[in-house]
Amino acid sequence: MRFGPAGNPLGYRGKTVEVCDYIRGRGLDAYEYQATYGVRIKKQSALELKKNSEKNNILVSMHAPYYINLSSDKDDVIERSIMRLVQSAKAAEWMGAYRIVFHPGFYTKYTPGEAMARCKKTIGKLEEQLESLQVSDYTFAPETTGKKSQLGSLDEIIEICRDHENFTPTVDFAHLHARSGGKLRGKDDYGGIFSKLEDELGLNKLHSHFTSIEFTDKGERRHHVLFEDNYGPPLAPLLEEVAERGWDVTIICETPLLDEDALRMQRAYQEVLRKF
Numbered sequence: 104m105r106f107g108p109a110g111n112p113l114g115y116r117g118k119t120v121e122v123c124d125y126i127r128g129r130g131l132d133a134y135e136y137q138a139t140y141g142v143r144i145k146k147q148s149a150l151e152l153k154k155n156s157e158k159n160n161i162l163v164s165m166h167a168p169y170y171i172n173l174s175s176d177k178d179d180v181i182e183r184s185i186m187r188l189v190q191s192a193k194a195a196e197w198m199g200a201y202r203i204v205f206h207p208g209f210y211t212k213y214t215p216g217e218a219m220a221r222c223k224k225t226i227g228k229l230e231e232q233l234e235s236l237q238v239s240d241y242t243f244a245p246e247t248t249g250k251k252s253q254l255g256s257l258d259e260i261i262e263i264c265r266d267h268e269n270f271t272p273t274v275d276f277a278h279l280h281a282r283s284g285g286k287l288r289g290k291d292d293y294g295g296i297f298s299k300l301e302d303e304l305g306l307n308k309l310h311s312h313f314t315s316i317e318f319t320d321k322g323e324r325r326h327h328v329l330f331e332d333n334y335g336p337p338l339a340p341l342l343e344e345v346a347e348r349g350w351d352v353t354i355i356c357e358t359p360l361l362d363e364d365a366l367r368m369q370r371a372y373q374e375v376l377r378k379f
């Protein structure tokens with residue numbers, strides 16, 4: 104397994120293009136570049152980041168902007184969403200990001216089925232644009248989302264990825280926990296997720312997010328520090344399930360402590376392997 108922070112580590116004050124030196128120095132091996140408020144990185148910097156990550160053997164992924172809704176009823180929102188994903192794909196190619204994580208959208212006035220149909224139609228347009236721009240080396244990784252108003256249940260993410268070639272899931276376990284009202288409790292609950300991904304998409308490799316999470320009946324509310332109070336989902340059974348299955352899994356830590364908690368996750372995994 105690989106572990107790393109969502110964005111620059113808390114104590115890091117240097118340049119983003121050299122952040123992988125620091126992450127490697129801490130003993131971590133993954134990094135999710137955050138373009139959540141817009142893709143602003145220049146080509147030259149992205150290329151430097153790639154070089155630096157390769158030198159340090161850090162697996163880089165990218166989180167695309169939040170302002171994306173592929174099922175919107177507004178043409179301008181659809182166009183801007185496509186544009187942001189095109190920018191993300193280009194930047195991801197430069198920086199060598201193996202996944203472009205994004206939240207597909209919201210149901211708004213649509214039924215889940217209608218929202219899904221609109222989302223797929225928009226993805227078709229996105230693929231056409233990328234082809235015409237000759238951007239081909241990309242893997243979009245739509246993420247399971249944390250709010251019930253958002254498109255992005257596990258089944259929906261699987262459906263999107265089944266129908267589109269360069270798409271594979273990001274499983275945010277905390278989001279699944281939040282949107283299900285706290286259903287991730289033990290090893291079997293995680294096992295069900297992995298079995299589904301294996302059966303329906305033939306996967307044995309996964310990009311994922313993890314944090315402790317607070318939720319309401321609408322879903323996700325706030326991320327919390329690992330092992331804090333009584334916020335789930337539980338980490339140990341997830342790590343045990345991964346160890347047993349022998350999957351190739353990367354976990355990006357999205358708690359407020361980022362690299363600190365990524366290290367705690369890594370230590371917990373080593374503990375699991377020792378007992379194995």
Ligand SMILES: [Zn+2]
Binds near residue numbers: 357
């Ligand atoms: Zn996430």
